[in-house]
Every structure is written in structure tokens, then in C-alpha cells.
Amino acid sequence: MTRKAVVLLSGGLDSTTTLAIARHEGFEPYALSFRYGQRHAIEIDAARRVAAAIGVADHRIAEIDLRLFGGSALTDDIEVPKHRDDAEIGEGIPVTYVPARNTIFLAFALAWAEVLDAQDIFVGVNALDYSGYPDCRPEFIEAFERLAALATKTGVEGRGVRVHTPLIALSKAEIIARGLELGVDYALTTSCYDPSPNGRACGGCDSCLLRRKGFAAHGLNDPAQDVGATPQA
Amino acid sequence: MTRKAVVLLSGGLDSTTTLAIARHEGFEPYALSFRYGQRHAIEIDAARRVAAAIGVADHRIAEIDLRLFGGSALTDDIEVPKHRDDAEIGEGIPVTYVPARNTIFLAFALAWAEVLDAQDIFVGVNALDYSGYPDCRPEFIEAFERLAALATKTGVEGRGVRVHTPLIALSKAEIIARGLELGVDYALTTSCYDPSPNGRACGGCDSCLLRRKGFAAHGLNDPAQDVGATPQA
Numbered sequence: 001m002t003r004k005a006v007v008l009l010s011g012g013l014d015s016t017t018t019l020a021i022a023r024h025e026g027f028e029p030y031a032l033s034f035r036y037g038q039r040h041a042i043e044i045d046a047a048r049r050v051a052a053a054i055g056v057a058d059h060r061i062a063e064i065d066l067r068l069f070g071g072s073a074l075t076d077d078i079e080v081p082k083h084r085d086d087a088e089i090g091e092g093i094p095v096t097y098v099p100a101r102n103t104i105f106l107a108f109a110l111a112w113a114e115v116l117d118a119q120d121i122f123v124g125v126n127a128l129d130y131s132g133y134p135d136c137r138p139e140f141i142e143a144f145e146r147l148a149a150l151a152t153k154t155g156v157e158g159r160g161v162r163v164h165t166p167l168i169a170l171s172k173a174e175i176i177a178r179g180l181e182l183g184v185d186y187a188l189t190t191s192c193y194d195p196s197p198n199g200r201a202c203g204g205c206d207s208c209l210l211r212r213k214g215f216a217a218h219g220l221n222d223p224a225q226d227v228g229a230t231p232q233a
Numbered sequence: 234m235t236r237k238a239v240v241l242l243s244g245g246l247d248s249t250t251t252l253a254i255a256r257h258e259g260f261e262p263y264a265l266s267f268r269y270g271q272r273h274a275i276e277i278d279a280a281r282r283v284a285a286a287i288g289v290a291d292h293r294i295a296e297i298d299l300r301l302f303g304g305s306a307l308t309d310d311i312e313v314p315k316h317r318d319d320a321e322i323g324e325g326i327p328v329t330y331v332p333a334r335n336t337i338f339l340a341f342a343l344a345w346a347e348v349l350d351a352q353d354i355f356v357g358v359n360a361l362d363y364s365g366y367p368d369c370r371p372e373f374i375e376a377f378e379r380l381a382a383l384a385t386k387t388g389v390e391g392r393g394v395r396v397h398t399p400l401i402a403l404s405k406a407e408i409i410a411r412g413l414e415l416g417v418d419y420a421l422t423t424s425c426y427d428p429s430p431n432g433r434a435c436g437g438c439d440s441c442l443l444r445r446k447g448f449a450a451h452g453l454n455d456p457a458q459d460v461g462a463t464p465q466a
Binding site for chain 1: 295368373
């Protein structure tokens with residue numbers, strides 16, 4: 001029997017690769033996206049394209065307005081920082097960190113997993129490029145698995161969930177290599193923190209720079225970015 | 234300096250008493266309610282009345298549609314069971330259990346606490362009357378505190394959150410005694426799983442029966458229930 005898995009899907013490079021990996025590992029994917037008041041609602045369109053291209057059993061979009069609390073450049077009127085290259089990316093926790101976001105996303109995934117009777121959740125967190133985000137670290141994921149085993153009816157019955165993080169220790173270049181191997185079309189994805197209204201990536205935010213560098217490592221241009229785009233300094 | 238605390242407030246008897254306790258302990262309460270597709274949106278009105286009566290620094294209502302996943306009598310078209318008295322209340326996990334609900338609620342509380350720089354969350358979970366709900370147990374709360382310390386910027390900086398559960402070991406009668414001592418007006422609250430469109434409690438669901446018994450222990454009628462109401466068998 002095919003095992004169901006809930007896959008968190010933002011429509012970005014990492015979650016798209018994660019979905020391809022879940023499928024490749026033989027799971028039946030149930031994709032879960034969030035409309036959470038992020039500036040880049042364009043993500044949802046990307047998530048729909050990606051889900052259709054890779055193939056999922058179901059795709060649901062949860063509406064959760066995190067603007068209610070603010071506290072992040074992605075949901076608030078805080079400016080998204082721009083850099084000319086990734087050497088300029090700051091240390092510490094970036095302003096694009098959304099308070100408790102992955103805790104909230106995983107809590108929703110857990111709810112759906114319980115209803116589906118699925119024991120697997122996939123999430124494309126990455127501890128290397130996102131070392132500044134506390135909720136991208138392995139110890140956070142392990143703590144969530146321990147919580148999940150106590151939080152739900154299925155957990156109490158001994159069927160806890162495993163949170164799969166296939167990208168957690170990979171570099172962006174390694175993630176891209178894995179995705180290309182699995183036939184992922186990265187032109188469908190979007191990772192930009194601050195896209196233009198027509199959906200083009202800005203080319204200058206931390207996320208765009210990390211992607212560009214990842215593709216460059218393979219001698220490729222990022223298919224989702226205007227190659228000649230001048231980043232806003 | 235007054236300490237801020239996020240208080241989960243459903244407008245029911247338990248969360249209302251919890252809010253009164255948080256205030257009494259000297260916290261500045263930030264009340265958080267959820268419109269989560271529950272049948273009884275009447276709860277939100279009760280939460281507003283209670284927040285105004287007890288006094289809070291702020292009250293926010295998060296919209297999260299848990300009907301997206303279903304799986305509970307409170308969000309789905311599953312019938313809410315009715316009983317003539319509490320001896321009929323079933324064993325095990327009731328159909329009114331909402332998958333991962335408290336995990337989701339606490340995740341939102343954590344997000345707001347981080348934005349407020351609050352280190353305290355109050356939640357009116359009760360392990361005695363709600364022994365069937367996995368996410369009402371002390372071990373679940375402890376696991377959430379451990380997760381929170383790893384999940385957030387403030388947690389990483391050593392300012393984790395404490396999740397206060399002042400009701401966790403109390404009987405309904407003890408909860409009511411504490412609330413009355415603190416001047417809570419229980420006529421403002423609603424706990425019914427299946428109220429009539431005009432907001433009257435049904436008198437026959439598990440929640441109504443537990444409340445009624447709690448008031449009866451003090452020789453009182455539940456001020457939020459029609460005393461003479463015949464429960465639907």
C-alpha cells in the first residue's frame with residue numbers, strides 16, 4: 001500500500017524539491033500550502049503549478065493571516081533587505097524570519113496527517129542556508145516529532161508522525177542537483193522574498209542570491225530569474 | 234513592570250476562569266481567540282464579552298479554517314452526541330476532539346508571544362474532565378514548552394515561554410469556585426458544543442453536562458443554560 005505523506009509546499013525551490021523527493025521515495029503526496037498574508041502571494045500560484053507538474057493526491061491551501069501579529073518583513077511593512085551578492089547577507093536571525101511560522105505550518109500538517117491517518121510529513125527546511133532561522137534546525141524538528149507523539153489521537157495510539165527533512169543538511173547547489181536528477185522544472189518555482197507585481201524575482205534578496213549561486217555552481221542561470229536583472233542595492 | 238501574557242480565550246467557562254487567574258496573578262493579558270470553522274461561532278461573541286468584562290490589553294481573533302481538514306464533530310457534519318446525564322459520557326477520545334487543535338492554538342499563541350516579547354502563555358486545558366483529549370495532558374504541555382524553546386528567536390536567546398495551565402488538575406466544581414472567588418460572571422460565557430441559533434446552550438452535550446454538574450456542586454444553576462431545558466436524547 002502506498003503511504004500517504006503531507007508535504008508542505010510553498011512553491012519555492014526547496015519545497016518543490018522536497019515534494020519531488022517524497023514522490024520518488026514512493027509516498028502519495030498531500031500538498032499543503034498557506035496563504036498567510038505574505039507579500040508574495042505569487043507563491044500560491046507557483047505551488048499550484050508545481051503540485052500539478054509533479055503530481056499530488058490532493059492540494060489544500062490553508063488561509064491563516066499571520067499579519068495579525070506582524071513582526072516580520074514577510075508579513076509586515078518592514079523592508080526586505082537587498083544585497084549585491086551573498087557575501088553581504090547578514091549574520092543572525094534575519095528580518096524575514098516569521099515568528100513561529102514553521103511551528104504553525106507543522107501544526108497544520110499534523111492536523112491533516114491525523115485526518116488522513118498519514119504518519120509522514122515532509123518539510124523542506126534547510127539548516128545550512130537558513131542557519132539564522134531557529135525553526136529550520138534539526139533539534140526543532142526532533143522536538144516537534146516528540147510533541148506530535150503526545151498531541152494527537154493517532155500519536156497516543158502509537159502512530160506518531162515522522163517529519164522528513166531531506167534537505168536539512170544540503171547546500172543550495174546540492175538541492176538543485178537532486179531536483180534536476182528527479183526532473184524538477186525550476187522555472188515553475190518562485191523563492192523571491194520581494195517579487196514584482198508580475199511575479200518576477202527581484203534578484204537581490206537573500207533568497208534570490210542563494211538560488212542564483214546554487215544554479216551558478218552547476219553553470220546554470222536560475223530559470224525563474226531575469227538573468228540581467230539589476231538587484232536593487 | 235507588568236508581565237505580558239498571551240491568554241487563549243474561547244469564551245467558555247475554563248478559558249474565562251483562566252483569564253481571570255492570569256489577571257489576578259498580575260499579568261497583563263493579551264487575549265487570543267480563534268474563528269476556526271467551529272459550529273458555535275457564538276463563542277467569539279462570548280470571548281468578546283468576557284475580554285471586555287475582565288479587562289485585557291488587547292484581544293485578537295485569528296481566522297483559521299480547520300474545516301479544511303475536517304475530522305471532528307466541532308468542524309464537520311458529524312453529530313454532536315447528547316446525553317441525559319454525565320454518567321453516559323463515553324470513554325476514550327470523543328468525536329468533539331479537533332485534530333491537533335491545541336497544537337495549532339499554542340503555535341499561534343507562541344507567534345504572538347514572540348512579537349510581544351512575552352514569556353507567558355495561559356491556556357485553560359483540563360486533564361480531568363477532558364482526559365480523552367490527548368492535547369489537554371500535562372505531558373503535551375511540557376513537550377510544547379520544550380518545542381517553544383527551540384522554535385523561536387526569543388527561545389534561542391534564552392527567553393523561552395512558560396505555558397501556564399492553572400486548571401489542569403481541577404474539577405469543574407473547583408474551577409467554578411475559583412472563578413466565583415475572582416468575580417467571574419459565568420452568564421457571559423458559553424461552553425456548549427451545539428448551541429441553538431440564538432446562542433442558548435443545548436444542555437445535553439458533554440460540555441453542558443459537565444458545567445451543570447459543576448454548578449450543582451455549589452447548589453447553583455448554570456447561568457448560561459436554560460435550567461428547564463430538556464436535553465435532546
